[in-house]
Amino acid sequence: MAVIAAFVINAGLNFVLGLLIAKLLGPADFGRFALATTGAIVLNTVLFEWLRLSATRFYSGRVRVDEPWIRHGLDRAYLRLGILLAAAAAICGGFGFGEGADGREAVLCGTGLAALGIGVFDYHAALARARFDGKLYLGLVAVKNVLAFVMMAGAAWFLPQPAWVLAAAGLSQFLAVVILRHPLRDPVSSFERGRLPATWGVFARYGLPLIAANAAYQLLSFVNRGAVAGHAGFTEAGYFALAADVTSRVLTTLGTALDLLLFQIAVHAEEHHGRAAAEAQVARNAATVFALLAPCAVGFWAVLPALQGLVVPEAYRGPFETYSIALMPGLFCLAMMFYAVNPAFQIRRRTVPVIAAALVGLGLNGIGLVVLPPVFGGIGVALAQTLGLAGACLWLGWRALTGSDRLVLPWGQIGLAALACAAMGLALAPFRGLPPAMALAVLVPLGMGLYGALVWAFDIAGLREQVMARLRPAQAVAAE
Structure with missing residues (x-):
């Protein structure tokens, strides 16, 4: 912890x-x-x-x-x-x-x-x-x-x-x-100098295929920031960069923290119960990731005007919200790839589809850069990035969820989480226009309370049961 x-x-x-x-x-x-x-x-x-x-x-x-x-x-x-x-x-x-x-x-x-x-x-x-x-x-x-x-x-x-x-x-x-x-x-x-070549060979065979995909996504971000600067100047690139950094951190911070725990649980399942148990755990993990990341994305959308008014430097206000909304769907897809879909291929030790998905994303992003910025300016680059990341996620998801060894997700739990997020978004939307401080004071507890109540009532992604499982040992100790 x-x-x-x-x-x-x-x-x-x-x-x-x-x-x-x-x-x-x-x-x-x-x-x-x-x-x-x-x-x-x-x-x-x-x-x-x-x-x-x-x-x-x-x-x-x-x-x-x-x-x-x-x-x-x-x-x-x-x-x-x-x-x-x-x-x-x-x-x-x-x-x-x-x-x-x-x-x-x-x-x-x-x-x-x-x-x-x-x-x-x-x-x-x-x-x-x-x-x-x-x-x-x-x-x-x-x-x-x-x-x-x-x-x-x-x-x-x-x-x-x-x-x-x-x-x-x-x-x-x-x-x-x-x-x-x-x-x-x-x-x-x-x-032992003689061990170095073999040791480095093990590192390369394991790590290089994984970083190829990560490097491709980082290259995509680098190219897009340069494209904004080329189309609209470095000031516009600054607007784009701040929105991209903040939005990605909102999603990847929780996703990475979850991945530190959930993937190790899947590895433990494989060591003790075999590959089938590990893949079943990966599927449950994917539902958990969606059930926790999706409300973060909806909540971030709800508080964007308040966040912009309170903490974003004045020179960035206006473009910050516009770019954040355009970038958010793609960055959410990227987080789901990293923390929900990629683990299925890591457990199988098959990383080629992960690299191929990154190439799909780069290709779609490139097409978007040719078509969209001449029409929409800097915001067209953000839309191109969202197109690329969404396409990569869909392609990789298709590879994971089809075929004889497809991953079987708990779609009912994922659907419940999506409906709960939609309900939360509808409930929060009328309060987005409040003054920033008041909006935060209303939106944050209301969103957490509403989504938390729905999770507890319907045990979305098994989160209620996981909380109760952690509380039971403490309750047993207290009873003794």
């Missing part, structure tokens, strides 16, 4: 920091910063994500002691790739020295440093999670967030150029690992 709590806190603080950076930089520079940040995430995914995924799969408390070559292989792969990335960033910085922090080379240097910092931090956070060391993970998140607030906000205030803020982002994450390097270490053991 400490891991899930730390993840949610981290996402919330990143959301607040993103709003602060947007305010300090202004729409145009924030558009450049957001585009470069997306590039840093893509770079981190391409270079390091296969190793992070391998850490979560092959590293554990037992492996830490009994199979030290796993950590040796991870560390040395990160070290070699990190040196290459740092050298490339230094070269970009050297070429851009005479042009100042506003130059393209300086932004590329900052992008490389941000990618390096993200990669180092994510790797060590994955090690802490794999060891089930919630205290260490929470400490990493806390130290990183304190450093990020101080360094990134300070850079945006005193040196308001995207390159400096990017460099501060990378350095803050790297320093968090340096500060906690001692508890992150493994026991000293002899290094």
Whole structure:
């Protein structure tokens, strides 16, 4: 639970920091910063994500002691790739020295440093999670967030150029690992160089197919932000970026937290009861994910005007709500792919359909970029992204739900959740026009109360039974 709590806190603080950076930089520079940040995430995914995924799969408390070559292989792969990335960033910085922090080379240097910092931090956070060391993970998140607030906000205030803020982002994450390097270490053991090639081969076969799909979706986001800038300028790209970041975090924060728990339950079912039990658990998990993510999307739509009026910087108001509404369906489809549909292929160890779905999404997004922006301007890019992500989700869902080994979902429970969300949306719609503070005071408790009552009354996705199961041990202890 400490891991899930730390993840949610981290996402919330990143959301607040993103709003602060947007305010300090202004729409145009924030558009450049957001585009470069997306590039840093893509770079981190391409270079390091296969190793992070391998850490979560092959590293554990037992492996830490009994199979030290796993950590040796991870560390040395990160070290070699990190040196290459740092050298490339230094070269970009050297070429851009005479042009100042506003130059393209300086932004590329900052992008490389941000990618390096993200990669180092994510790797060590994955090690802490794999060891089930919630205290260490929470400490990493806390130290990183304190450093990020101080360094990134300070850079945006005193040196308001995207390159400096990017460099501060990378350095803050790297320093968090340096500060906690001692508890992150493994026991000293002899290094077996001969094991490296085979170990790296295992990592590559496991991780590379998975990151190909993730990189494709991140490339889609990167291309779309660049397309907005090309069609309507960097100010419009800033509007698009803030709406996309906030909307995606609303959906992916809860989805990722659920995935940390639910996928491991499916893996446990496979280990103890076989593949059929694991796939049945994946199907139940999918219903749970839908029953929790769908009301989040509806609730976010309901509070958008109030959120815009209270916390969104004034320069972004108006376009923020418009872009958020256009992007929300596609981002919801992306979250359902990641946390409800992908696990079916992960359990089966068949990742080609996941990659193919990403290519479908890229293709549809590309068609949308050709057709929609000339007609609708910047908002056409948002619609193209929604088209691509929805198409990818439909294609992957079709692959998972058809054929002889199709996944059998509890459609009745999913339908009940959809009807409950529709009822909640209809009940909340009349209150969206209230003054922002009053709207939040009414919408949040009303939406939670109404949906919670429907879930409890009809045991949607088995959520009532899961809550009662957790309460029964505590009630038994109290009775004793």
